[in-house]
Amino acid sequence: MESHNTIKELLDEAVCALGESGIERARLEAEILLGFVLDYNRVELHCRYDENVHPFYAESFWRLIKRRRLHEPIEYLVEKVSFYGEEFYISHGALIPRPETEILIDKALEIITQKGCKNIVEIGVGSGAISIMLSFLKKDSTLCLHASDISPEALFNAYVNKIKFNAKNLELHHSSYLDFNTKLRLKFDVLIANPPYIKNGEKLPKSLGFEPKKALYAGEVGDEMLLHIIDLAFLHKIPYALCEMGYNQRESIKAHLEKIPHKSLEFYKDLAGLDRGFVISF
Ligand SMILES: C[S@@+](CC[C@H](N)C(=O)[O-])C[C@H]1O[C@@H](n2cnc3c(N)ncnc32)[C@H](O)[C@@H]1O
Numbered sequence: 363m364e365s366h367n368t369i370k371e372l373l374d375e376a377v378c379a380l381g382e383s384g385i386e387r388a389r390l391e392a393e394i395l396l397g398f399v400l401d402y403n404r405v406e407l408h409c410r411y412d413e414n415v416h417p418f419y420a421e422s423f424w425r426l427i428k429r430r431r432l433h434e435p436i437e438y439l440v441e442k443v444s445f446y447g448e449e450f451y452i453s454h455g456a457l458i459p460r461p462e463t464e465i466l467i468d469k470a471l472e473i474i475t476q477k478g479c480k481n482i483v484e485i486g487v488g489s490g491a492i493s494i495m496l497s498f499l500k501k502d503s504t505l506c507l508h509a510s511d512i513s514p515e516a517l518f519n520a521y522v523n524k525i526k527f528n529a530k531n532l533e534l535h536h537s538s539y540l541d542f543n544t545k546l547r548l549k550f551d552v553l554i555a556n557p558p559y560i561k562n563g564e565k566l567p568k569s570l571g572f573e574p575k576k577a578l579y580a581g582e583v584g585d586e587m588l589l590h591i592i593d594l595a596f597l598h599k600i601p602y603a604l605c606e607m608g609y610n611q612r613e614s615i616k617a618h619l620e621k622i623p624h625k626s627l628e629f630y631k632d633l634a635g636l637d638r639g640f641v642i643s644f
Pocket residue numbers: 456457458459460463485486487488489490491492510511512513516537538539556557558576577578
């Protein structure tokens with residue numbers, strides 16, 4: 363006869379295993395992972411503490427616990443991430459969208475609303491979090507969005523989310539920067555990007571090791587992609603450019619802008635009070 367563990371027994375064991383590996387919210391995460399495997403929400407799990415778990419599900423659960431003990435982000439394990447109050451699909455190959463990127467969306471919304479912008483382009487769409495959220499929040503407008511990425515895996519994520527959020531006004535392009543527009547020759551009002559901005563070889567926390575390198579590293583200095591995106595906005599006569607950046611990149615962005623005619627440059631901070639991005643008007 364197969365031996366069964368109860369939900370409570372599995373959870374207690376998993377909490378110890380996760381705790382030993384330095385996972386801080388061990389109980390919450392064990393519950394999320396077991397709930398994911400059994401397709402129960404956390405309340406259902408609590409109400410069924412004494413229920414036996416079939417070994418097939420118990421094994422699936424332990425496989426996830428093993429991966430989590432190696433500090434693989436829980437979002438990749440359950441293929442879900444909460445962003446701007448919504449649930450996005452996420453899998454390896456796309457960066458897990460971060461809460462600070464919600465500020466970039468708010469900045470874009472401000473400009474789109476105040477200036478009546480319609481044509482938006484994003485470079486480095488990743489999971490689609492930015493463009494899809496803009497499409498979702500401005501459902502009733504006639505916004506038209508285009509977004510590029512060099513990574514087919516990231517574009518797969520963006521495509522799944524585009525379908526999930528019914529973002530019919532978003533066109534995805536497998537392209538570097540704005541190369542896709544060489545033929546299309548579209549005019550854009552706003553360029554938005556959260557590009558890679560980390561210096562090649564910089565040592566990162568363990569969990570970031572599971573995220574795609576091409577979503578993180580930008581070059582020898584780290585600001586290469588940001589500066590190129592600013593140049594593109596200027597050359598393509600896009601009136602507004604908004605980017606997320608690293609906390610220590612303010613000076614290099616400012617110095618670069620001194621060489622380019624523009625109307626204004628405004629930096630914004632994240633919730634920790636660190637410089638996190640900029641808005642340029644040309
Ligand atoms: C930091 S991630 C941002 C993803 C998403 N926009 C977000 O905010 O969560 C940067 C993205 O830029 C993409 N990328 C890197 N180089 C690129 C290039 N030359 N052209 C377009 N996309 C690029 C990466 O594949 C990655 O998906």
